[in-house]
Amino acid sequence: MIGIIVTGHGSFASGLKSSVELIAGVQSDVSYVDFTAGMNTDDIKQALNESVESMGSLDQIMILSDIKGGSPFKAGLEIAMSKENITLFGGTNLPLLLECSLSRYGADDFEVFVNTVEKLGAEGLSRFEMNYDDDDED
Amino acid sequence: MEFCAIRIDERLIHGQVATAWTREVNASRIMIIDDEVVKDSVQKMALKSAVPMGIKLSIITLEKALANFSLNKYDGQNVFLIVKDPKVLVNLKKADVNLDEIIIGNMSAKGDSKVLYRTVSVTNKNIDDLKYLVDEGVKVNLQMVPKDKKIDVKTLL
Numbered sequence: 001m002i003g004i005i006v007t008g009h010g011s012f013a014s015g016l017k018s019s020v021e022l023i024a025g026v027q028s029d030v031s032y033v034d035f036t037a038g039m040n041t042d043d044i045k046q047a048l049n050e051s052v053e054s055m056g057s058l059d060q061i062m063i064l065s066d067i068k069g070g071s072p073f074k075a076g077l078e079i080a081m082s083k084e085n086i087t088l089f090g091g092t093n094l095p096l097l098l099e100c101s102l103s104r105y106g107a108d109d110f111e112v113f114v115n116t117v118e119k120l121g122a123e124g125l126s127r128f129e130m131n132y133d134d135d136d137e138d
Numbered sequence: 139m140e141f142c143a144i145r146i147d148e149r150l151i152h153g154q155v156a157t158a159w160t161r162e163v164n165a166s167r168i169m170i171i172d173d174e175v176v177k178d179s180v181q182k183m184a185l186k187s188a189v190p191m192g193i194k195l196s197i198i199t200l201e202k203a204l205a206n207f208s209l210n211k212y213d214g215q216n217v218f219l220i221v222k223d224p225k226v227l228v229n230l231k232k233a234d235v236n237l238d239e240i241i242i243g244n245m246s247a248k249g250d251s252k253v254l255y256r257t258v259s260v261t262n263k264n265i266d267d268l269k270y271l272v273d274e275g276v277k278v279n280l281q282m283v284p285k286d287k288k289i290d291v292k293t294l295l
Contacts, residue, residue, distance in 0.1 A: 023153040025285030098157050128187050138196060138206070 002104040002113070003055035006097060007033040007048060007076060008066025019094055020101060027101045029058060035072045045075040052079055052086070060085050060110050062100060064092040087114055095124025139207040139235050141169075142216040144227070147243035150175070150220050151188040154243065154283055160190055162284040165218035167194040171203045171226050200226060204233055224267040231274055239277040242291065254294050255280055265295060 004027075006013040013032035020027060031051040035044045048063065055061050061083075063076040068090025080086040089096065099117045107113035143163035147155060150170055160168065168189060175181050176199050189195045194215075198206070206212065221227060224240075231237055245251075247259040254260050258280055260268070272278055272292055279288040 023283070024158040025283040102158065102161055123191075130183065131186070138198075138211075 001029060001058045001060075002100075002107065002110070003029040003031075003058040003061045004097070004100055004104075005031050005033060005048060005051045005055070005061060005063045005076075006065075006092065007035065007044070007063065007072040008092070009035050009070060009072065011036075012066045016092075016094060016097055020097060024098060024102060029055060030101060031055070033072070035070075041071050041075060044072055045078060048072070048075050048079055052083070058085075060087065062087045062089065062114075064089045064097060064100065066090070066092055089118070089121075091121075093121055093124055096121025099124075139212065139217075141219045141237075144219045144221075144237060144240045145243055146222070146224055146227070146240060146245065147220055148222045148246050149244050150222065151185050155220065156188050156190050158283050158285075160193060160218060163218055164216055165193060166216040167196060167212065167218065169196040169198070169203070169212075169217050169219050171198060171200055171219065171221055171230075172223075173199045175222075200229055203230075204235075207235060224264055224271065227276075228267045228270050231271060231276065237271070237274075237276045239279065240271065241288075242278065242280045243282055254291075255289065257282065269295060 006016050011034055013034045017032040031054065033044070033047045033051055052061060063080065063086060065073040065076050065088065067073060070090075073088070073090050076088045080088045096117060099120045103117065104113065142165055143159070145155070145159065151168060170185065175185070175197055182197055185197060186195060227237060227240060242258055245258045245260060245264065247253070248261055251259040251261045251264070268278055268291055272295070278291040280291060280294070281288045
């Protein structure tokens with residue numbers, strides 16, 4: 001089983017939590033760690049560590065952070081370097097998180113799963129091209 | 139004509155539908171039957187933007203739908219039907235289209251409507267239509283997202 005930890009500055013994680021749960025309902029094995037004003041880098045690392053520990057029985061853990069190089073990302077990086085089964089992302093968006101949450105149950109090859117969600121998350125950020133062709137009337 | 143799922147949702151294709159439901163019911167095509175939406179280019183554009191990649195989309199009138207069904211146009215496809223108004227389903231039922239189960243998602247409040255449950259409000263006309271479907275033996279349940287428990291509409295009407 002694949003666990004997910006979402007983390008980011010301010011209410012990024014808890015904000016995504018409310019979005020995901022509105023769209024797809026409460027997800028199991030997903031935790032949300034906010035890095036809020038008043039927390040220092042040790043605090044965020046400790047909070048992430050606690051989440052990782054609580055998922056100790058899972059095969060793989062994905063830490064989805066808001067921005068590469070930020071404190072939540074760096075705290076995740078330190079944990080990922082000390083453990084075998086952690087995959088770290090920066091630049092998390094709602095499409096990436098939804099894809100991870102909903103498609104992890106059928107994933108038998110973890111590498112294929114990670115590559116797929118990375119691609120779909122990246123494609124989720126896109127300018128919408130207006131297309132007036134009526135190809136939908138059949 | 140067999141559908142892989144049938145949903146009443148006034149927002150048609152939106153986050154819950156595009157992400158959670160389409161996957162849950164393994165749809166290969168989303169079909170909107172609505173005589174008004176067909177004429178509305180803005181709504182149609184918005185719907186196209188919301189269709190998940192790789193899923194086909196039909197936005198058609200009731201008349202066109204029945205014509206296509208009689209030609210077996212969707213054989214081998216998993217068609218996920220979404221309508222705004224239960225009236226469309228009543229008309230399909232009257233035309234002998236097979237409706238096994240209907241899931242109600244969002245129906246917004248209107249003039250004389252009353253709240254049936256959370257995000258589902260129904261007018262007297264809606265209630266008559268839903269009762270007709272129930273009486274015809276169609277299972278009608280409320281369910282917002284796949285993880286929610288189904289609520290039999292009979293217990294609410």
